[in-house]
Amino acid sequence: MRYRVGGIALLGVAAWLLPYQLDSYAIHVVNVMLLYALLAIGLGLAMGIAGQINLAQVAFFGVGAYVTAILTTKSGWGFWAAAVVAILAAAAIGLLVGTPALRMQSHYLGIVTLGLALAFTNWVTNSHLAGGAEGITGIPRPQLPGVDLSSEYLFYYVELIVFAVALAFGIFVVRTPLGRRMRAMRDDALAAGAVGVEVPMLRMTAFLFAGVYGGIAGVLYAGLIRYVAPETFSIANMFLLLAMVIIGGRQSLVGCVIGAISLALVRELLVDYPTYAQVAYGSVVVLTVVFAPTGLAGLPRRVTGWLRRRGWLPGGAATAGALRPFQPYGQAPAPQAGPMLEVTGVSKHFRGLTALQDITLTVPAGQIRGIVGPNGSGKTTLFNVVSGLYKPSAGRVAIAGTDLTAARPYRLAQAGIARTFQNLRLFAALTVRENVLVALDRSRIRSIWRYAVWQVGVWRHDRELRRRADQILERFGLTDFADSLPGALPYGIQRRVEVARAMAATPRLLLLDEPAAGLNGEEVRQLAEIVRSIRGAGVTVVVIEHNMGLVMSLCDQVTVLSNGRIIADGEPARVAVDPHVIEAYLGDSTVIDVPAAEEATQATEVKL
Numbered sequence: 001m002r003y004r005v006g007g008i009a010l011l012g013v014a015a016w017l018l019p020y021q022l023d024s025y026a027i028h029v030v031n032v033m034l035l036y037a038l039l040a041i042g043l044g045l046a047m048g049i050a051g052q053i054n055l056a057q058v059a060f061f062g063v064g065a066y067v068t069a070i071l072t073t074k075s076g077w078g079f080w081a082a083a084v085v086a087i088l089a090a091a092a093i094g095l096l097v098g099t100p101a102l103r104m105q106s107h108y109l110g111i112v113t114l115g116l117a118l119a120f121t122n123w124v125t126n127s128h129l130a131g132g133a134e135g136i137t138g139i140p141r142p143q144l145p146g147v148d149l150s151s152e153y154l155f156y157y158v159e160l161i162v163f164a165v166a167l168a169f170g171i172f173v174v175r176t177p178l179g180r181r182m183r184a185m186r187d188d189a190l191a192a193g194a195v196g197v198e199v200p201m202l203r204m205t206a207f208l209f210a211g212v213y214g215g216i217a218g219v220l221y222a223g224l225i226r227y228v229a230p231e232t233f234s235i236a237n238m239f240l241l242l243a244m245v246i247i248g249g250r251q252s253l254v255g256c257v258i259g260a261i262s263l264a265l266v267r268e269l270l271v272d273y274p275t276y277a278q279v280a281y282g283s284v285v286v287l288t289v290v291f292a293p294t295g296l297a298g299l300p301r302r303v304t305g306w307l308r309r310r311g312w313l314p315g316g317a318a319t320a321g322a323l324r325p326f327q328p329y330g331q332a333p334a335p336q337a338g339p340m341l342e343v344t345g346v347s348k349h350f351r352g353l354t355a356l357q358d359i360t361l362t363v364p365a366g367q368i369r370g371i372v373g374p375n376g377s378g379k380t381t382l383f384n385v386v387s388g389l390y391k392p393s394a395g396r397v398a399i400a401g402t403d404l405t406a407a408r409p410y411r412l413a414q415a416g417i418a419r420t421f422q423n424l425r426l427f428a429a430l431t432v433r434e435n436v437l438v439a440l441d442r443s444r445i446r447s448i449w450r451y452a453v454w455q456v457g458v459w460r461h462d463r464e465l466r467r468r469a470d471q472i473l474e475r476f477g478l479t480d481f482a483d484s485l486p487g488a489l490p491y492g493i494q495r496r497v498e499v500a501r502a503m504a505a506t507p508r509l510l511l512l513d514e515p516a517a518g519l520n521g522e523e524v525r526q527l528a529e530i531v532r533s534i535r536g537a538g539v540t541v542v543v544i545e546h547n548m549g550l551v552m553s554l555c556d557q558v559t560v561l562s563n564g565r566i567i568a569d570g571e572p573a574r575v576a577v578d579p580h581v582i583e584a585y586l587g588d589s590t591v592i593d594v595p596a597a598e599e600a601t602q603a604t605e606v607k608l
Contacts, residue, residue: 042213048250051186064218094211135229255297
């Protein structure tokens with residue numbers, strides 16, 4: 001830590017003394033580089049951290065510059081008053097541009113944002129208010145008491161301070177709960193919603209950040225150049241900015257800055273060879289995407305991993321600890337008198353396929369309910385309907401007496417529902433600890449104002465979350481894996497991480513989709529103990545499982561599905577000998593040895 005602080009201090013001193021080593025042209029180049037670095041931070045927050053493809057960053061840049069120019073030259077405003085309005089306008093445009101992200105993602109979102117950027121360029125080129133193709137000249141220089149900002153040397157210090165604050169704020173966001181939620185949304189929006197992340201609002205927040213950073217850069221550009229014209233905000237410059245972020249490493253704000261500065265220097269060196277420069281930019285971007293997808297910022301980790309795989313660096317093997325009984329944090333869920341889960345007449349159709357047909361079941365509070373059935377019988381589809389991932393074609397779902405049929409997944413998670421997935425859906429680029437931290441955090445997006453005015457409160461909240469996360473990791477025997485990425489862990493450990501993440505929010509209703517998959521006999525036994533302790537803490541558990549030994553020994557009641565319908569429901573021993581169940585699974589002539597199943601908690605799995 002001391003070395004890191006020392007390095008930052010050294011860089012700060014070097015940046016502060018830099019103008020003394022440069023001529024007037026070189027300081028102008030450095031000033032422009034800082035503007036691109038600001039734009040890259042905003043694009044990195046939206047695209048690299050939040051995973052939202054944004055090809056309109058240069059338009060936000062233009063809004064900040066043009067609003068400042070119009071208000072100061074045509075309305076007689078002072079520079080700093082115009083600057084505040086310009087940043088607010090860029091933020092508003094950011095929210096407008098981000099609206100399509102609520103309904104579309106991937107390249108579709110990129111096409112829409114690119115179209116909006118083209119629309120902005122077309123407007124300023126043809127608008128009389130914006131000066132048309134000739135732009136706006138005569139922007140008054142900004143005023144500061146005792147400082148002549150007409151000097152680019154002194155203007156550099158204004159830019160440097162703004163840049164340092166902007167970078168520090170961006171890093172603070174990334175490393176605290178808001179940034180973790182944004183990164184979780186980037187890695188897997190579906191799983192993020194299932195653990196309570198307000199995905200729609202976070203997408204808008206990402207574009208809000210992009211707009212604010214673009215607006216700040218636009219204001220500084222107007223104050224530096226004192227002239228704005230459409231060619232500065234062209235699509236060519238947008239793709240240059242995109243190349244900066246990709247080359248530097250879009251998932252690291254420091255990497256985005258390094259990419260911006262590096263490519264700006266290359267552009268300056270190739271200023272007399274524009275054709276070769278464009279070919280060079282494109283080639284470097286392609287090579288980066290293919291051979292170093294994490295950019296320059298990811299090279300140290302990639303090199304370290306390469307050396308560790310060859311045994312040239314130590315890489316101690318971590319081991320899993322024992323599972324410990326679950327204990328809720330704070331106040332345990334209040335005892336529920338009535339049913340915790342009510343599914344009434346639920347059907348789900350996928351065009352011509354009927355996945356669920358008139359499913360009705362009631363799970364009393366405090367029960368462990370098993371859901372079993374052959375492959376394709378609709379078990380996971382039922383979970384997806386209950387957890388809000390699918391909207392039922394008919395019927396209703398109520399949790400603790402409240403109808404939540406139409407609720408979004410994150411609202412159901414905030415209401416006390418947690419789940420695991422049949423196919424693991426961990427956040428691949430977040431560590432094990434961060435996966436748990438995302439689920440632990442119950443912050444609402446409306447509290448985002450604290451990041452602007454009360455950073456100390458955010459830091460204290462994050463410190464408390466980390467303390468609780470470490471206790472959960474210890475309870476699940478995952479302490480040694482806390483700083484590992486989930487993809488580097490054995491499958492059984494990944495399953496344990498997903499269960500730990502589901503438990504982190506102390507849910508009222510827990511949905512476990514094949515939690516024993518990939519676990520050995522001893523781990524299955526420990527899983528059964530911890531599920532019982534979860535029920536003992538007042539949590540209702542519904543489990544889909546193929547391990548019949550676990551189902552028979554663990555569940556209070558078992559519901560059997562076949563072809564999207566319930567064919568049996570009752571105590572495990574009675575369901576196991578039901579003729580319809582035997583026929584659905586094993587054929588008419590076979591019976592299930594119930595006593596043997598009850599003793600086979602860690603025996604070979606029976607794949608149903």
